[in-house]
Each structure stands twice: as structure tokens, then as C-alpha cells.
Amino acid sequence: MKIETLIIGAGAAGMMCAAHAGRGVLVVDHAKAPGEKIRISGGGRCNFTNLHTSPANFISQNKHFSKSALGRYTQWDFIALVDQHRIAWHEKTLGQLFCDDSAKDIIAMLRAEMDKAGAQLWLHTEVGEIGHDGTHFQVTLIRDGRHIQVETKNLVVACGGKSIPKMGATGLGYQIAAQFGVPVVTPRPGLVPLTFSDERFKPLAGVATPARVSTQGVSFDEAVLFTHRGLSGPAVLQVSSYWHESVPIQINLNPMGDLFGALQSHRQSDGRKALTTVLGLHLPARLVDFLRADLPLEGNIADQSDSKLKALCDALSAWSLMPAGSEGYRTAEVTLGGVDTDALSSKTMETKAVAGLYFIGECVDVTGWLGGYNFQWAWSSGWAAGQAIRAA
Ligand SMILES: Cc1cc2nc3c(=O)[nH]c(=O)nc-3n(C[C@H](O)[C@H](O)[C@H](O)COP(=O)(O)OP(=O)(O)OC[C@H]3O[C@@H](n4cnc5c(N)ncnc54)[C@H](O)[C@@H]3O)c2cc1C
Numbered sequence: 001m002k003i004e005t006l007i008i009g010a011g012a013a014g015m016m017c018a019a020h021a022g023r024g025v026l027v028v029d030h031a032k033a034p035g036e037k038i039r040i041s042g043g044g045r046c047n048f049t050n051l052h053t054s055p056a057n058f059i060s061q062n063k064h065f066s067k068s069a070l071g072r073y074t075q076w077d078f079i080a081l082v083d084q085h086r087i088a089w090h091e092k093t094l095g096q097l098f099c100d101d102s103a104k105d106i107i108a109m110l111r112a113e114m115d116k117a118g119a120q121l122w123l124h125t126e127v128g129e130i131g132h133d134g135t136h137f138q139v140t141l142i143r144d145g146r147h148i149q150v151e152t153k154n155l156v157v158a159c160g161g162k163s164i165p166k167m168g169a170t171g172l173g174y175q176i177a178a179q180f181g182v183p184v185v186t187p188r189p190g191l192v193p194l195t196f197s198d199e200r201f202k203p204l205a206g207v208a209t210p211a212r213v214s215t216q217g218v219s220f221d222e223a224v225l226f227t228h229r230g231l232s233g234p235a236v237l238q239v240s241s242y243w244h245e246s247v248p249i250q251i252n253l254n255p256m257g258d259l260f261g262a263l264q265s266h267r268q269s270d271g272r273k274a275l276t277t278v279l280g281l282h283l284p285a286r287l288v289d290f291l292r293a294d295l296p297l298e299g300n301i302a303d304q305s306d307s308k309l310k311a312l313c314d315a316l317s318a319w320s321l322m323p324a325g326s327e328g329y330r331t332a333e334v335t336l337g338g339v340d341t342d343a344l345s346s347k348t349m350e351t352k353a354v355a356g357l358y359f360i361g362e363c364v365d366v367t368g369w370l371g372g373y374n375f376q377w378a379w380s381s382g383w384a385a386g387q388a389i390r391a392a
Contacts, residue, residue, distance in 0.1 A: 027120065072383070212252040
């Protein structure tokens with residue numbers, strides 16, 4: 001069977017690419033349905049982009065690489081597509097756009113765009129050996145137990161990263177890269193809960209509080225969630241993508257910096273109240289109880305001098321913790337690292353060494369923050385490759 005373009009992976013990037021790559025496109029996926037991660041994303045409502053998307057929201061060894069694709073297929077282009085398909089959406093917070101109804105609407109939209117472009121989709125299809133004769137790729141596909149030989153001019157690798165193997169992630173993209181001598185930045189889990197060597201946070205499991213979480217000079221102001229195993233919540237997930245083993249994280253439980261003034265006012269108005277009671281007006285009561293083990297929280301608020309209150313606020317602003325690890329690929333929303341961007345054209349996503357070989361989406365060393373950025377990278381990089389293939 002001879003085709004123009006074989007796309008491995010019917011996820012966000014692969015479907016977007018298929019909708020733009022012109023004639024003779026076959027998309028294959030070993031899963032039973034396309035876009036499974038889209039389906040479960042954003043609590044079933046898919047945070048499909050972010051109004052504030054810019055290259056600054058992405059982590060990569062080359063911070064300039066994402067500029068071209070993000071600049072040529074923007075969040076506004078994707079919003080226009082969503083509007084064209086009459087999918088209702090809303091901004092939740094921090095520029096994050098979600099479907100009003102269901103993430104399935106985004107999958108249906110991409111399927112419709114693929115159909116319009118005449119792209120074929122084969123599900124339940126495994127990828128076997130891949131050869132290359134200098135101009136074309138020879139790929140063995142295994143479908144219904146049958147081995148099918150496909151010859152294709154373009155091979156687009158869109159099979160994502162290693163995150164959530166249960167959802168079909170295999171890391172095949174890195175193997176294909178290795179086969180063709182394309183360098184890979186070591187993959188690691190990102191947007192992932194952090195764990196500790198003991199169960200210290202077990203009594204706090206389920207407690208959430210706004211905080212500023214920092215590591216290695218990067219900070220995020222969002223919620224922290226305590227879990228049985230450690231820390232989660234958006235602020236911790238964001239920081240996890242920058243965190244490395246043996247490096248502490250700092251939690252500022254006073255992110256607005258207004259606690260000292262508030263405690264001074266309480267001393268005036270509620271002097272006879274216990275310090276813990278007053279603190280409980282600003283922090284979750286279970287967290288205040290937990291902090292008693294390490295901080296001097298005895299006595300009434302009236303008994304606290306300015307210097308004592310100041311010392312307390314300083315301590316709450318600089319809680320330093322040393323995570324032991326992360327929950328790993330089992331729960332990581334993304335995979336950091338991936339195909340080294342030095343090996344790719346930032347305009348087309350084609351490898352510089354092998355004509356016709358493209359890598360798009362999460363398998364590339366471009367990883368977004370939490371908040372719709374990762375889908376925007378999938379749309380932008382998929383579009384960039386699709387355009388280039390159609391134009392060639
Ligand atoms: C729980 C969860 C929630 C998320 N929520 C959001 C969100 O709301 N907003 C956001 O921007 N990002 C979100 N993300 C991240 C986002 O899903 C990914 O960044 C995005 O899906 C990457 O797109 P992709 O096309 O590169 O890879 P994927 O969407 O992972 O698609 C890869 C496809 O390749 C297929 N495949 C893999 N290996 C093989 C193989 N060996 N043979 C054949 N097919 C194969 C897979 O079945 C899959 O269909 C979330 C991730 C998770 C896990």
C-alpha cells in the first residue's frame with residue numbers, strides 16, 4: 001500500500017496534522033478510540049488552550065524553538081476553529097479555556113476536520129518495523145492480526161510521551177528517534193504530584209490552600225493540595241516540571257503578604273482569642289493544627305509581640321520542604337524532554353537529518369505549563385507539520 005503521509009498517533013497533534021497535511025494521509029493508533037487524552041482532559045471538559053499562550057509558558061532546552069509554530073498557529077486560530085464548530089466554551093481562570101459541555105466535542109471537531117481533508121484513521125493498529133530506503137519509509141502495520149506493508153513519503157511521529165501508560169502511552173516516539181539517530185533529551189515526568197519519604201502529610205490529606213510554591217528561581221501562585229503521599233494541586237504540579245531530585249521547594253503560605261497586618265488587627269479586635277483560632281481564619285484549621293508541631297503557636301493573639309508575629313509570618317512565608325520524588329509517569333500529565341529541538345526545523349517539525357521524518361506534540365522537547373498550553377503546542381506543532389507536508 002502506497003501513501004503520501006503516515007501519522008503515528010491519533011492524539012491531539014496527530015489529528016491536527018492530519019486535518020492539514022493534504023492528500024494520501026493515514027493516521028494509525030493502537031488505541032480503540034482517537035484522542036483519549038483529550039477525552040479525559042480538564043475533568044472531561046478539555047482545557048483546550050490558554051488566552052495568554054506565549055513561548056514563555058513552555059519548558060525546552062531551546063526556549064526559542066516554540067516561537068515559530070506558536071506564532072503561526074495561535075490560540076486565536078484554535079478558538080476560531082472551535083467557534084466555527086459551534087462548540088460553546090468559557091474561561092475558567094488564568095486564561096484557561098474549557099468546553100461548556102464535553103471534551104468529546106473537541107474530538108468530534110478534529111474527526112470532522114480529518115474527514116473533510118480525506119484522511120483515513122485506523123484504530124487498533126500496532127506499528128512494527130520501520131525501514132527507510134533513502135526517499136521513502138517502509139512501515140509494517142499490524143491490524144486484526146494481519147501484517148500490512150505501507151510505503152510512505154512522509155512519516156509523522158505523533159505518539160506522545162510516556163505519561164499515563166494506562167491511557168496508551170508507550171514512548172514509541174523516542175525509539176523511532178533513536179532508530180534514525182535523532183537525539184532525545186532524557187524524558188521525565190512533568191505536572192506530577194511530589195512525594196515524601198514519610199507519610200507526614202497524611203493527616204492533611206484533602207486540605208487545599210492558596211500558596212506561592214517555588215523552586216530553582218521559578219514560582220507559581222495557585223492552590224496547594226495535601227495528599228496521603230505528599231503534595232499536589234496546581235501550584236505543585238507547575239513547580240514539579242522545574243523540580244529536580246535533592247532540590248528543596250519553598251511554600252509561601254502568605255502569598256499576598258498581608259498576614260502580618262491582619263494579625264495585628266486581630267490583636268486589637270480579638271485579643272482574647274487563641275493564636276491558632278485567629279490563624280484559622282486565614283489558613284485551613286487542619287493545617288494550623290499540623291503546623292503546631294514546628295511553630296510556636298501557643299497563647300492568645302494578645303500575648304504576641306510584633307516581633308513574634310513577624311517571625312511567625314516569616315516562617316509561614318518560607319516553608320522549605322525536600323520532596324523525595326514524584327508519583328512518576330503513572331499520574332504525570334506530561335512528559336518533559338523528548339526529541340531534541342536542535343534536530344528539528346522549528347518551522348516544519350521535520351528532522352534536519354532525514355527528509356520526510358517529522359516529530360510533533362508531546363514527544364518533542366517542548367512542554368507547557370498547566371492550563372491549556374500543552375494542547376496549544378499539539379495544535380501548533382501539528383498544524384506546522386501539516387502545512388509543510390501539504391506545501392511540499
Ligand atoms: C489526565 C490528563 C489531563 C490533561 N489535561 C490537559 C488539559 O486540560 N489541557 C492541556 O493543554 N493538556 C492537558 N493534558 C496534556 C495533553 O493531554 C497532552 O499534552 C497532549 O495530549 C499531547 O498530545 P499528543 O498528540 O502529542 O499526544 P497524545 O494526545 O498522548 O496522543 C498520542 C497518541 O499516540 C498513540 N500511541 C502511543 N503509542 C503508540 C504506539 N506504540 N502505537 C500506536 N499508537 C500509539 C496513543 O494511543 C495516543 O492516541 C492532560 C494530560 C493528562 C494525562
